[in-house]
Amino acid sequence: MKYIHILLSCVVALASTQFINAQQTPAPQQTETISIVGATAHIGNTDVVENSVVVFEDGKITYVGTDTSQAKGKTIDANGKHVYPGFIAPNATLGLVEIDAVAATDDKDEMGKMLPHVRSLIAYNAESQVVESMRPNGVLMGQITPQGGRISGTSSIVQFDAWNWEDAVIKENDAIHLNWPNGFSRSGSWYDTDRVWEKNKEYTQEIDEVVAYFKNAEAYVPGSKEKDLEFEAMDGLFDGSKGLFIHVDGEKEIKDVISFKRKMDLNRVTIVGGYHAYKVAADLKANGISVLIQRTHLNPNFEDDDYDLPYKLPKLLSDAGVLVALEGSGRMERMNSRNLPFYAGTAAAFGVDKELALQMITLNTAKILGMEDQIGSLEVGKDATLFISEGDALDMRGNILTKAFIQGRDISLETHQTELYKRYSKKYED
Structure with missing residues (x-):
């Protein structure tokens, strides 16, 4: 009985805390x-x-x-x-995780590999204290994006002052998110000093699986008698009414993404991350592919990179004529999303015109999201x-x-x- 009383006391205390800080x-x-x-x-x-x-x-x-x-x-x-x-925070998991160490508050990903039908919107917690903390820095909207798997799911656009996801949504099911296969991976753990890069022997096979999946989705007729929820969710990718956001960083992988876009005749493709996108910027522009560049507040990925490469990536791409916006994925992404304006400020400090840097977190983002007529x-x-x-x-x-x-x-x-x-x-x- 003593333990029951202790448990009830903890529940009451927790509930009181949540009420006070709601x-x-x-x-x-x-x-x-x-x-x-x-x-x-x-x-x-x-x-x-x-x-x-x-x-x-x-x-x-x-x-x-x-x-x-x-x-x-x-x-x-x-x-x-x-x-x-x-300001608009794209590729964010805001509202999908409240406390990383508490599994019951973590809805950013699901089990499985091909999950286009997973909709992040219905898991969005509009009353998240993390979401609330965006507003004092001017971050008032975001693209709520699932993670995990080869195809993570479908994102939606919300505004950050609402009771629930129904009130928060301003564009539902805006894009599918695809994690492109990695051609290389690094051995060992992050703290190992002797880590080496190893070739992914299954890279070609993994790309073939993606291509086959997309071809089957394109051939599927929405509303078929034998309904397929996964392929139903892919509807819109092939006529341009829904965007495809491909999370990829390497130069070779980005070239393969460009070939994939042409092969599948996709209209709206955006690269997310794009660490080496500047190396193929001309091809990206020629193929109408936009880039949500990784956060500028990062260290270089490779020893022979310029020390300031992450800071000047926005300028390198925008100077080449690529449509660029800024995103903030990475460690502590949800909390750091409030720093979005300062990512733009860093881009400005490293050569981007100040008003263009602002555009990279407002109108450019709205264009990439297909919402330039409403916001940005x-x-x-x-x-x-x-x-x-x-x-x-x-x-x-x-x-x-x-x-x-x-x-x-x-x-x-x-x-x-x-x-x-x-x-x-x-x-x-x-």
Whole structure:
């Protein structure tokens, strides 16, 4: 009986903790017109408007310019500040894992090899405290992406202020994610000093399996009497209504991806990671393949790489005319997704024009996701998903948000982290 009482006490304590630290109530729908006046507006397409007027109503932007007579409704004086479109975190597992050490909170992957029918969206936890912590840095939307297997599953696009996944989704089932076979692998564990690269003897066979699977999916007729959930999920890849995101890094593997795209006559293909994509940039451009480049805050993968290769990859690819956006997968990806603007800031520090670096986490990302008509820039008719910052949002010192809106809704910028910051700042001030 004593153990039962202890167990009940733990459950009550845990429940109380979760209640105290629960996400804020999502903001209500926009009911009055809002005008942001006086800010420097970073449009997201490399344009900048000084002393701007940004007006939005019913969740949509209705005016962007300098004519102050267009301001109406509730006016926000943003003189000396900056207004940006909401940043978009692609290839993220936000909301799919809350605590890595607790298996019951981990929904980022499933058992199996070919899993196009696995939809990350239905496992998305809109009330995740990790998701909530994105907003104070201006990361207001994300592509929620499954992992694991050869085909991981289907991603969806969400906004980060909702009760549940149904309310959060802004584009459902946007892309299939394929982990391309590796031509080489490294022996031993990461801490071994004598690790060597070994050739994957089954590489060609693994590619053949992928090609055969895609051909069978293309031949499948949706709605067939004998329904195949896997092939049903692949519908849309071959007419371009759904994207194919191929996770690949090596030069040879990327060349094989280009050949695969041509062989399967695929319209929308994006490389994710793309560490050696700069070596075949001309071929990527010629074949209309975009790149979600790995996070810039990484060390080089190889001893003979330039020390700053990860920092300058965005410039190398964009200078070659490739459509480039930034993603943040890797160790502690979910927590580090809040650093997305600073990845762009690093790209700017290593040669990318500052406004183009901004575009790599806004409009370019929206284009790759097939959502450029709805999000990604401050333009009339698009969602009023934007924020006001005291300074340069791509700089840690200037990224200080004073207001943020998702689809016109005035959202909270408070999180568990900001609460702790205020609590302990006051403690040490006293």
